[in-house]
Amino acid sequence: MSEVGLTAGVLGGLGPDATVDFMSRVIALTPASTDQDHVRLLVDQNPRVPDRQDAILRNGESPGPVLAAMAAGLEAAGADFVVMPCNTAHAFEADIVGAISIPFISIVDASIESLPVGVTAVGLLETPACSQLNLYGAALSERGLRQVSLEGDEREELMRLVYAIKGGDRVGPVRSAMKNLAVALASRGAEAIISGCTEVPLVLADKDIDVSLISSTEALARETIAIARGEHPLPTT
Amino acid sequence: MSEVGLTAGVLGGLGPDATVDFMSRVIALTPASTDQDHVRLLVDQNPRVPDRQDAILRNGESPGPVLAAMAAGLEAAGADFVVMPCNTAHAFEADIVGAISIPFISIVDASIESLPVGVTAVGLLETPACSQLNLYGAALSERGLRQVSLEGDEREELMRLVYAIKGGDRVGPVRSAMKNLAVALASRGAEAIISGCTEVPLVLADKDIDVSLISSTEALARETIAIARGEHPLPTT
Numbered sequence: 001m002s003e004v005g006l007t008a009g010v011l012g013g014l015g016p017d018a019t020v021d022f023m024s025r026v027i028a029l030t031p032a033s034t035d036q037d038h039v040r041l042l043v044d045q046n047p048r049v050p051d052r053q054d055a056i057l058r059n060g061e062s063p064g065p066v067l068a069a070m071a072a073g074l075e076a077a078g079a080d081f082v083v084m085p086c087n088t089a090h091a092f093e094a095d096i097v098g099a100i101s102i103p104f105i106s107i108v109d110a111s112i113e114s115l116p117v118g119v120t121a122v123g124l125l126e127t128p129a130c131s132q133l134n135l136y137g138a139a140l141s142e143r144g145l146r147q148v149s150l151e152g153d154e155r156e157e158l159m160r161l162v163y164a165i166k167g168g169d170r171v172g173p174v175r176s177a178m179k180n181l182a183v184a185l186a187s188r189g190a191e192a193i194i195s196g197c198t199e200v201p202l203v204l205a206d207k208d209i210d211v212s213l214i215s216s217t218e219a220l221a222r223e224t225i226a227i228a229r230g231e232h233p234l235p236t237t
Numbered sequence: 238m239s240e241v242g243l244t245a246g247v248l249g250g251l252g253p254d255a256t257v258d259f260m261s262r263v264i265a266l267t268p269a270s271t272d273q274d275h276v277r278l279l280v281d282q283n284p285r286v287p288d289r290q291d292a293i294l295r296n297g298e299s300p301g302p303v304l305a306a307m308a309a310g311l312e313a314a315g316a317d318f319v320v321m322p323c324n325t326a327h328a329f330e331a332d333i334v335g336a337i338s339i340p341f342i343s344i345v346d347a348s349i350e351s352l353p354v355g356v357t358a359v360g361l362l363e364t365p366a367c368s369q370l371n372l373y374g375a376a377l378s379e380r381g382l383r384q385v386s387l388e389g390d391e392r393e394e395l396m397r398l399v400y401a402i403k404g405g406d407r408v409g410p411v412r413s414a415m416k417n418l419a420v421a422l423a424s425r426g427a428e429a430i431i432s433g434c435t436e437v438p439l440v441l442a443d444k445d446i447d448v449s450l451i452s453s454t455e456a457l458a459r460e461t462i463a464i465a466r467g468e469h470p471l472p473t474t
Binding site for chain 2: 014049163
């Protein structure tokens with residue numbers, strides 16, 4: 001049996017397919033030839049977390065308490081650190097961190113650290129709630145990077161596509177509409193684009209556009225593997 | 238928010254891709270248009286369960302104690318019932334059931350109950366360990382159904398393919414070799430075939446062969462959804 005690494009707790013179900021996509025990428029990106037080489041994940045695939053857009057944009061029920069309870073449950077079950085393959089829900093990071101004594105690894109930080117060296121302007125495919133909270137914007141500013149945002153109707157279009165993907169629609173029109181949003185960001189100067197919503201990589205791949213596309217899901221998967229395997233240090237809490 | 242259903246605990250990682258395939262099927266087969274409509278799963282994706290073939294065929298370390306501890310952990314974390322998307326590991330069902338006070342739903346029973354009405358001879362794509370333990374054979378006999386088994390070199394060929402799939406190889410030669418095994422079972426009279434190893438549906442689909450192919454993974458996913466949504470009763474323990 002291989003050396004036992006650290007166990008990642010996964011706050012999942014936001015949405016369920018994005019969680020499965022995250023798990024698939026963890027498997028695919030782990031150097032493994034047998035079952036026993038893989039990374040251990042404890043996953044709470046809980047689809048009944050209140051809607052994040054509703055909470056942030058329309059004063060709906062906060063997902064904070066549910067996420068905090070889920071995170072505490074993962075710690076109790078043996079997780080060494082916690083990740084969440086949903087960007088918008090990082091608005092409730094404080095609730096999560098306050099409920100656990102193990103580290104929480106941010107998808108925003110993992111994504112920004114995955115940007116190619118030399119990039120100065122970064123396009124953001126993010127939800128309106130994510131944008132309003134400036135989750136990526138603030139982190140880019142700190143690093144002296146310029147953000148290129150969706151504008152006007154593009155924001156509502158992104159959200160329409162995200163809900164379509166959550167509803168299981170991933171066919172041609174959804175894919176080409178998502179690509180059009182990425183192309184618009186590139187046309188306004190983005191040298192790289194972050195898929196800052198974990199539904200986006202379900203319909204848009206790096207090969208679909210001319211500039212670098214950073215999948216936030218894949219960035220978080222790589223960081224999860226690196227920490228679980230001891231290649232990156234576990235941050236202190 | 239939708240009515241909250243029951244939570245399924247998932248003994249996962251045997252192998253990791255089969256677990257992800259199971260989760261994907263649960264999502265795809267659930268009538269859902271929003272995140273909140275889905276079934277809650279607590280998943281222990283633990284790749285470090287000792288090898289099942291080694292344990293059964295070569296007196297290797299038993300996975301029983303690890304599976305029992307995982308099942309107890311899932312119950313403590315809030316699962317209402319436990320499932321395991323791995324057929325061979327059902328050899329250790331007694332260890333699992335002995336460790337929990339919630340029901341364990343068998344993939345063998347779920348698969349056999351998914352057989353088309355009127356079938357009398359059932360082909361089994363199962364591992365040598367599964368075959369030696371007669372997990373499917375006994376359940377088919379109880380129902381008066383004839384089993385059509387892999388013979389001679391076919392058994393080792395199935396196992397070679399399963400390990401190739403676990404190693405990430407799912408390209409043409411593996412797919413066609415798996416199809417050949419199914420065709421051999423059909424040629425010996427199987428009217429339906431059970432993919433009695435959760436790696437098999439990763440390379441073989443119903444459309445690939447002329448007789449009905451029952452994916453044990455999909456059968457377990459359907460039963461999980463039915464119980465979680467209250468459409469099938471939770472068995473008593």
